Amino acid sequence: MERFFCPTCKRFYSLHPMRWRCDCGSYLDLEFKSKFFTKIILKRNPTLWRYREAIPIHQATFILSMNEGFTPLEKIEFKGGQVRVKMDYLFPTGSYKDRGATVLVSKMKEWGVKKVVEDSSGNAGSAIAAYCARAGIECEIYVPQSTSREKLVQIQAYGAVLKKVEGSRERTAEKAMEAASGIPYASHCWNPFFLHGTKTFAFEVWEQMDWKAPDTLVLPIGHGTLFLGAHLGFKELKEAGMIKRIPKMIGIQSASCAPLYQAFKKGWKETRPIEKSGRLETEKETIAEGIAIAKPVRGRQILEALRESGGEILVVGEEEIEDTLKEMGRKGHFIEPTSAATIAGLKKYLRKKRQKEMVVSTLTGMGLKSTGNML
Numbered sequence: 001m002e003r004f005f006c007p008t009c010k011r012f013y014s015l016h017p018m019r020w021r022c023d024c025g026s027y028l029d030l031e032f033k034s035k036f037f038t039k040i041i042l043k044r045n046p047t048l049w050r051y052r053e054a055i056p057i058h059q060a061t062f063i064l065s066m067n068e069g070f071t072p073l074e075k076i077e078f079k080g081g082q083v084r085v086k087m088d089y090l091f092p093t094g095s096y097k098d099r100g101a102t103v104l105v106s107k108m109k110e111w112g113v114k115k116v117v118e119d120s121s122g123n124a125g126s127a128i129a130a131y132c133a134r135a136g137i138e139c140e141i142y143v144p145q146s147t148s149r150e151k152l153v154q155i156q157a158y159g160a161v162l163k164k165v166e167g168s169r170e171r172t173a174e175k176a177m178e179a180a181s182g183i184p185y186a187s188h189c190w191n192p193f194f195l196h197g198t199k200t201f202a203f204e205v206w207e208q209m210d211w212k213a214p215d216t217l218v219l220p221i222g223h224g225t226l227f228l229g230a231h232l233g234f235k236e237l238k239e240a241g242m243i244k245r246i247p248k249m250i251g252i253q254s255a256s257c258a259p260l261y262q263a264f265k266k267g268w269k270e271t272r273p274i275e276k277s278g279r280l281e282t283e284k285e286t287i288a289e290g291i292a293i294a295k296p297v298r299g300r301q302i303l304e305a306l307r308e309s310g311g312e313i314l315v316v317g318e319e320e321i322e323d324t325l326k327e328m329g330r331k332g333h334f335i336e337p338t339s340a341a342t343i344a345g346l347k348k349y350l351r352k353k354r355q356k357e358m359v360v361s362t363l364t365g366m367g368l369k370s371t372g373n374m375l
């Protein structure tokens with residue numbers, strides 16, 4: 001059976017009672033062994049639950065699914081070459097966050113939870129709210145006042161109680177953590193069950209590339225839940241002997257909020273408050289609202305994954321994001337500005353790509369979620 005594991009002080013905890021952090025204050029990981037049976041996988045429906053032996057929900061009765069996942073891996077031509085891009089804006093709630101929400105809320109159901117609290121810049125809140133609605137779990141979502149109107153409407157449409165918080169994204173997280181002293185915290189950044197959902201990104205890419213890993217992944221980083229999930233997924237595939245190498249992981253941040261870029265460049269083990277000089281200013285708003293995270297909970301883990309995989313962080317400016325948003329529209333993909341930031345970074349990376357290097361990236365969120373800053 002699984003256990004919680006603290007990567008900071010190395011303590012173990014049983015999964016009962018439920019908890020969202022270690023007594024030492026650190027985030028927790030999950031001790032779990034994944035299995036992959038390709039013949040069985042191929043017989044199952046095209047959803048992310050086809051990798052069931054690699055997802056830590058054991059009884060089918062607890063699985064809350066809207067047939068999400070197994071999104072297309074489409075070839076797109078860019079100036080620097082061809083890239084395979086996951087269409088993760090085609091999830092039930094319009095963002096990749098459903099990967100984590102379907103697994104985390106299934107676990108909440110198994111735990112017998114009646115009510116949860118979560119904080120988000122919009123999409124994680126929408127995803128948790130949707131799956132809680134399916135589970136009959138009450139849900140309170142804390143969001144920054146500045147969240148796009150579309151995301152606010154969506155969260156409420158699922159019947160969640162919306163709590164708007166003035167000030168920064170960090171202030172919103174503090175408010176949710178206060179509420180979480182009395183209500184279970186369904187946090188996408190703290191709870192490792194979310195990462196055991198986002199890791200299915202790796203499994204799908206592996207299957208869609210004929211059971212091989214790509215050379216390089218280009219992914220967004222805010223709290224890093226997709227980045228860390230993809231890294232975990234490929235690590236599990238490697239441990240199971242399914243692939244030889246974990247892809248090189250390239251993370252993309254917005255130049256207006258790039259704590260991981262700063263820490264990576266300076267060789268730090270942990271992120272620090274963003275320097276208020278030069279390009280790295282935190283006060284300046286970015287239209288990539290989904291990755292504007294000044295204090296990523298799992299910063300140290302992200303930096304370890306980056307360095308372990310031989311990857312790096314690239315930052316993109318507002319103009320590059322806007323131009324890429326338009327360019328992707330002309331290619332038939334209406335995505336939100338946060339997703340355009342990833343592709344703007346991808347284009348930068350392609351300038352130094354090797355000839356035969358197989359690069360995979362993703363479109364994380366649908367354009368209708370955030371139209372206020374467009375055109």
Ligand SMILES: *Cc1c(COP(=O)(O)O)cnc(C)c1O
Nearest residue numbers: 123221222223224225290364365
């Ligand atoms: C949440 C989100 C991201 C970034 O994910 P993190 O887990 O914060 O790194 C990127 N794009 C979209 C559309 C998102 O909703």
Ligand SMILES: [Zn+2]
Nearest residue numbers: 006009022024
């Ligand atoms: Zn600890």
